[in-house]
Amino acid sequence: MSNQGTHNTIPVAIIGTGNIGSDLLVKVLRSPYLTCAMFTGQHPDSPGIARARELNIPTSADSIAAIERDPGCCDIVFDATTAEAHRRHATVLARLKKFVIDMTPSQAGGMCVPLLNLEDSLAKQNVNMVTCGGQANAPIARAIMAVHPDIQYMEVVSSIASKSAGIGTRNNIDEYTQTTSDGIRALAGVPQVKTIIILNPADPPYLMHNTLYAEIERPDLPALERSIKHTVEKIREYVPGFRLLYGPVQESGRVTTITEVVGRGDYLPAYAGNLDIINCAAVAVAERYAKKKLGLH
Amino acid sequence: MERRIFIVDSTLRDGSHAVSHQLNADQVRGYAQRAEAANIPLVMVGHGNGLGASSLQLGRSLLPDREMLAIARQELKRSKLGAFLIPGFGTIKNDIGPAIDAGIDALMVACHCTEANITRQHLQYAASRGVTAYGVLMMTHMATPGELLEQAKLMESYGVQGVLLMDSAGAYLQRDVTEKVGTLVAGLRTAVGFHPHNNLGLAVANAVAAVEAGASIIDGTARGFGAGAGNVQLEVIIAVLHRLGYPTGVDLYRLMDASEYVAREVMKKPIAINAVTLTSGLAGVFSGFAPHAIRAAERFDVDVRDILMELGRRKAVGGQEDLILDVAMNLKQKKEQRPEDFQLESLS
Numbered sequence: 001m002s003n004q005g006t007h008n009t010i011p012v013a014i015i016g017t018g019n020i021g022s023d024l025l026v027k028v029l030r031s032p033y034l035t036c037a038m039f040t041g042q043h044p045d046s047p048g049i050a051r052a053r054e055l056n057i058p059t060s061a062d063s064i065a066a067i068e069r070d071p072g073c074c075d076i077v078f079d080a081t082t083a084e085a086h087r088r089h090a091t092v093l094a095r096l097k098k099f100v101i102d103m104t105p106s107q108a109g110g111m112c113v114p115l116l117n118l119e120d121s122l123a124k125q126n127v128n129m130v131t132c133g134g135q136a137n138a139p140i141a142r143a144i145m146a147v148h149p150d151i152q153y154m155e156v157v158s159s160i161a162s163k164s165a166g167i168g169t170r171n172n173i174d175e176y177t178q179t180t181s182d183g184i185r186a187l188a189g190v191p192q193v194k195t196i197i198i199l200n201p202a203d204p205p206y207l208m209h210n211t212l213y214a215e216i217e218r219p220d221l222p223a224l225e226r227s228i229k230h231t232v233e234k235i236r237e238y239v240p241g242f243r244l245l246y247g248p249v250q251e252s253g254r255v256t257t258i259t260e261v262v263g264r265g266d267y268l269p270a271y272a273g274n275l276d277i278i279n280c281a282a283v284a285v286a287e288r289y290a291k292k293k294l295g296l297h
Numbered sequence: 298m299e300r301r302i303f304i305v306d307s308t309l310r311d312g313s314h315a316v317s318h319q320l321n322a323d324q325v326r327g328y329a330q331r332a333e334a335a336n337i338p339l340v341m342v343g344h345g346n347g348l349g350a351s352s353l354q355l356g357r358s359l360l361p362d363r364e365m366l367a368i369a370r371q372e373l374k375r376s377k378l379g380a381f382l383i384p385g386f387g388t389i390k391n392d393i394g395p396a397i398d399a400g401i402d403a404l405m406v407a408c409h410c411t412e413a414n415i416t417r418q419h420l421q422y423a424a425s426r427g428v429t430a431y432g433v434l435m436m437t438h439m440a441t442p443g444e445l446l447e448q449a450k451l452m453e454s455y456g457v458q459g460v461l462l463m464d465s466a467g468a469y470l471q472r473d474v475t476e477k478v479g480t481l482v483a484g485l486r487t488a489v490g491f492h493p494h495n496n497l498g499l500a501v502a503n504a505v506a507a508v509e510a511g512a513s514i515i516d517g518t519a520r521g522f523g524a525g526a527g528n529v530q531l532e533v534i535i536a537v538l539h540r541l542g543y544p545t546g547v548d549l550y551r552l553m554d555a556s557e558y559v560a561r562e563v564m565k566k567p568i569a570i571n572a573v574t575l576t577s578g579l580a581g582v583f584s585g586f587a588p589h590a591i592r593a594a595e596r597f598d599v600d601v602r603d604i605l606m607e608l609g610r611r612k613a614v615g616g617q618e619d620l621i622l623d624v625a626m627n628l629k630q631k632k633e634q635r636p637e638d639f640q641l642e643s644l645s
Contacts, residue, residue: 155353159621173415175383178391194352194619197385201411202612211366211619240541246626258623269598 009035010290013067013098015089017041017048017059019166020103023267023275024078025052027283033290034283037073037121040066064089071096075293076286079103080258082168083175095187100126101282101290105172105179111140114284115234116187122289130183131176132274133158133195135281136242140257141188143231144248147223148216155213156180159198162204164272171189173197208261208273209245213254221255224248228257238284239277240264302508302543305461305490305516306332306531307341307523308559309369310381311420314345314524314585316565318358319582324563325365329372331555335548339403341379341516343368345524345585347407348380348396348618354618355585362392366399367487379403379429383616384415388600389422397426405461406485407433409614410440413448420455432457433492435615438468438581442480449481449489459488459514464503465585465615467496467578474506482511490514495521496578498570500529502539508543519556525577525584531555565614576602580609589618593625603628 007038012034014021019280021041025048029266041053044061054058058073058098060066063085067077076100079086090108093100102109109126112118113135129135137156145151158180169176180195200206225248241262248257261273268275291297309328311463313320325342327410332340343362344350351358358365362380369378380396382404387393393404404423406416423430432452437445449460460478469477474491481489491507491514493500504515518532521527532552535545575588581606590608594601607624 067321157354157617159617159620169412170412170414171417174388174390174418176588177385196352196354196616197612198616199385199409199412199415200612200614200617201409209620209623211354211622215353246623249626250590251622252353256619256622258619 005047005250005292006122007296009033010076010293011037011074012076012078012286013038013040013066013074014078014080015040015064016103017043017046017052018080018157018168019164019268019272019275020279021078021080022048023279024080024282025057025280026077026266028053031283031287033294035285038066040064053058064092067096068092071215073110074231075099076228076289078282078286083172094125097125100124101285102126102128103278103282104168105175107170111183111185111186112285112290114238114281115231116142118285122292126283128280129278131180132160132208132278133197133210134183135182135277136208136259136261137212138184138187139231139235140212140228140259141153141184141190143227144214144224144255147220147227148214151214151216153192153193153215154184155196157196157198157211158186159200159206159209160274161201161271162201163205164268164274165199197278205271207271209275210259212257215253216255219250219255221250224255224261232259239271239280245286300513300543302538302545303338303488303514303545304531304535304545305339305341305379305514306337306518307516307528308332308518309365310341310343310458311345311524311528312518312522312563313566315522315527316342316563318351318356318586320365320563321359322364322368325360325368326372327558327562328555329369331551331558333373333376335551336546337376337552337556338546339377339379340369340423341405342366342372342386343380346383346490347386348392349384350383355616363395363399365538366396366401377402379405381405381407383407383417384419386616389419392420393422396605397423397428401428403429403431404531405431405433407435407463410434410437410445410448413451416452420452420457424456430457432460433463434460434545435463436465437462437477438464438466438473439612442477445477446480446484449485453487455483457487459490460485461490461492461514463492464494465583466581467494467495467500467504467584468581471499471502471506474503478507478510478512488513490516492516494523494524494525494584495528496570496574497583498506501534504529504534504540505537508538512636519552520559521562522559522568523584524566525587526570526574573601573605576605582608582613583615585615586618586621589621593621597625597629597631599625599628
């Protein structure tokens with residue numbers, strides 16, 4: 001799993017050793033532009049820490065203090081803890097001048113969906129990855145807005161497998177709901193957005209399932225289909241498991257589009273497409289930042 | 298020895314499903330006045346799926362939650378005013394805060410029966426603002442008694458005054474009630490409640506079974522006005538409880554008046570067990586899915602019962618109304634590919 005290539009790599013630290021952090025670690029190790037210099041959390045006995053230790057990654061149970069002690073260890077910090085913890089971490093990491101990729105719905109930094117605002121985000125010191133629902137739905141919302149710029153209201157419904165929602169997500173369910181709406185509103189330019197998030201414990205587990213409703217009086221369905229399909233292809237460049245399931249279809253006075261995300265199965269199985277999409281997006285940001293810093297284009 | 302049963306009246310909340318969430322101001326006021334006259338302990342008000350659930354996914358309310366709450370608040374004096382919320386639909390900032398500002402006395406925070414830890418933030422917020430908090434586990438036919446107890450204990454640890462089990466699909470038999478309610482009563486310190494639906498015609502019998510297994514809260518609606526085949530008919534279960542020697546403090550004559558009011562002024566059609574609601578109970582599908590499934594069946598020209606049975610197989614949970622479209626489109630594709638093989642699933 002070691003990084004190959006003739007160029008140097010940019011060292012990153014990951015705070016949070018749960019589902020998101022552990023999956024990020026796999027993706028960082030796969031990247032030709034990134035190295036994991038520190039994997040740090042609060043629980044010395046967590047399965048995530050044990051796994052990282054087996055991979056010979058430097059680990060710590062001192063959470064952010066491990067980075068404060070050795071600030072030179074990394075250029076990029078992924079924060080995969082909780083919204084509440086990140087609000088504290090953000091101040092420390094700003095003082096240490098780290099490029100921060102925030103995986104929590106804290107909204108401490110500028111919101112980023114790579115397909116919509118990657119270059120602008122690199123200029124910020126703290127980038128917020130919105131939520132998995134934001135990553136999955138904001139680009140589709142923008143593709144619909146491109147055809148019907150007068151749309152006033154959209155609604156997204158994301159169902160995810162219970163097993164893929166760790167304790168951080170559950171403790172943050174309220175911020176999650178709010179931040180998904182805020183992200184889609186800001187990044188797709190939809191005046192009003194409502195988000196619904198559902199956890200389903202079915203076994204075998206559900207794939208991440210997203211339904212986007214748009215209120216459009218006279219929809220141009222062929223143009224919508226072209227725009228949405230083009231966007232889906234673009235998303236697939238950094239989230240290979242993203243796919244259009246149904247639509248756009250007109251029913252009950254609205255246009256409905258259903259997408260699904262099959263995870264790559266890096267840390268959790270394929271049903272955890274919700275982790276995959278936000279982590280793929282975060283790694284896309286980190287890699288773009290690293291390439292710039294390494295002088296690669 | 299006599300054990301008082303606390304009555305929760307969800308007519309102005311679950312009943313909203315039966316009129317596609319189109320309760321108007323006169324109806325909210327008219328019913329709240331009658332519930333007050335009947336001395337109902339707790340009157341729940343709002344969108345059928347709770348605060349913040351007015352949406353394309355679930356159906357839009359005619360009146361915003363806070364208007365409904367404000368109207369009911371003016372009428373309820375002895376009776377307490379309650380609101381309902383499912384995390385992931387409404388939020389603290391947009392919905393719970395404003396509902397508390399509108400004067401609710403109680404908040405029920407509900408989730409799918411295996412996901413209790415998503416209610417912690419909301420229950421603790423309600424308690425911190427001095428509102429009586431109840432935890433609600435929905436679609437409880439889908440979990441074992443042991444799993445339900447574990448989830449109910451989480452809610453208990455968040456400071457609730459009671460935990461209610463909902464038979465959201467109307468799928469329980471009496472023995473399920475006895476076993477599940479009995480397990481919670483034995484394992485919890487807090488009060489246990491039950492919220493039946495009538496898809497299999499067992500709502501009153503199941504409510505009685507719940508009380509006999511130790512439940513001390515029964516949640517129903519006047520005239521059974523509610524999602525799908527309707528809820529437990531409140532005036533009937535209260536009459537039966539009184540006969541069995543369980544006091545409720547409810548004035549039965551006045552509640553009958555309230556029920557007549559609902560039948561006359563609020564219902565658009567009688568609440569019935571029909572092909573759709575019976576199938577929904579057999580499939581173990583959320584009662585509120587019925588009107589959405591009927592619409593999707595018409596739009597995509599498939600049998601509504603096939604949609605419901607497939608939703609049951611996929612283990613759809615409350616709030617996944619978008620899955621109805623997914624299933625309907627999928628059935629339509631199958632039907633187009635193999636019209637000769639396509640038959641209604643056996644319901645046996």
